[in-house]
Amino acid sequence: MRPFAFSRADSVDHAAHQTAPTAAFVAGGTTLLDLVKLDVMRPTALVDINTLPLKRVERLDDGRLKIGALVTNTDLAHHEEVKAHYPVLSQALLAGASTQLRNMATTAGNVMQRTRCPYYRDPAAACNRRAPGSGCDARDGINRMHAVLGGSTDCVAVHPSDMCVAMAAIGATLTLKGPDGEREVAFGEFHRLPGDTPHIEHDLRDGELITAITLDAPLVPAGSHYLKLRDRASYEFALASCAAQLSLDGELIGEARVALGGVATKPWRCAEAEAALVGQPAEIASFERAAEIALADARPLAHNGFKVTLAKQAIVRALREAARCAGETQEASA
Structure with a gap:
């Protein structure tokens, strides 16, 4: 060191x-x-920055939930507002890391965490994200864990966060504070695609820090589910994951939100798949069509083609469970 x-x-x-x-x-x-x-x-x-007053979770008048940057993953996962109105976020947080790590890891730190790509973490390997212009050993190397969506010739590293997948599906706004004052950035615009500048991972300027993340108002009535598919059941990064939310209008889908993890270079919101679900019956055929749309632009590498099929399965299973929950919510509120 x-x-x-x-x-x-x-x-x-x-x-x-x-x-x-x-x-x-x-x-x-x-x-x-x-x-x-x-x-x-x-x-x-x-x-x-541990002594800064950024550890509150508060409901705003417009129905959104404001989360301080230093709220730990454990406290956020078990917060009553999160469990009641954003269960998909609680599920995602509890699917990530270990209890000990969740007790230490913060909300803002989770948003900012770096890829677990082994080539990035090995100073002897070529990695454009770590050393711009050096190349990307992952493209022709062992790339089973790498991205099939959002990659470029310069980088195919997967974003590792579970929490961020749920936040991408929910929708959120980041509050940033820097030498030039305070500004807000939509969650979906904060993480950057690698393109030819993979070393620029976030929309964060010099001296800026995240002070809060404000979740969009929850879908009502709604059902949601976070599904994480991985090599082992605990303390493992996703091969493919899906955060899904649905609201129902009778037997039809009123609104849908879908995001993927484990398969993309940033938390991956599936906007076209969401649009295809609206107005459709909440049934397997609709979910399968949405999954095909979500993975239409997938570009697998030599060792990770299985992720395309796995991600489609994750979408269908997560949507099926979200629809079941949404139906129960709809019946209870009738």
Whole structure:
């Protein structure tokens, strides 16, 4: 590990003025410290933000839910507002990592976590995300875990978060604070596709930090489900995952939200599949058509073609369970 300076921010404004490009904020540190030890990230300074007042979860007057950046994954998963109105988020959080990691990991840190691509995490490998212009060993290497959606010739690394898949399906807004003040960014626009600049992962400027994430108002009445398919049942990243939400209008789908994880370079909202579901019967045939649409642009590599089929199955199964829940909600509110 290389030497670095360490300080504690005593206010959000103080933190936002730590503008050195090689400085990094640390809260739970569950990703950052690993990468520092591996010599993948080399910050010259770490700014501890754990004492900042960013640990509240509050319902807003417009029905949205505002989540402080430092709320831990455990506290968020078990929060009564989340369990009652955003169960898909609670399910996604509990499907990720281990209890010990969830106790430390923060909401903003989860949004900012880096890929688990082994070539990115190996300083001896060629990786455009870690060292721009060096190449991408994953494209012709062992790429079973890599992306089939959103990749480029320069990068096919998968975004690893479960929480972010659920937030992509729900819809959210990030509040960012930096030296130039506060601004908001739609969740779907925050993570960038790799293109020819895979080292630029987020819409985050120098010195900015996430202070809150505000979830869109929940679908009412609705059903939802998060399904994670992986090599083993615990403490494993997704091969394919799906967050699904449905509201029903009688026997037909009134609104649908679908997002994928484990198969794309960012949390992947399936807007065209959602549009195809609206007005259709909540049945397997509708779900299968939506799954075909969602994966129509998939570009598998040598070792991950199975992910296309797996993701389609995840969509169908998640939508089926969401529809079942939505039907129960509809009956209860009748």
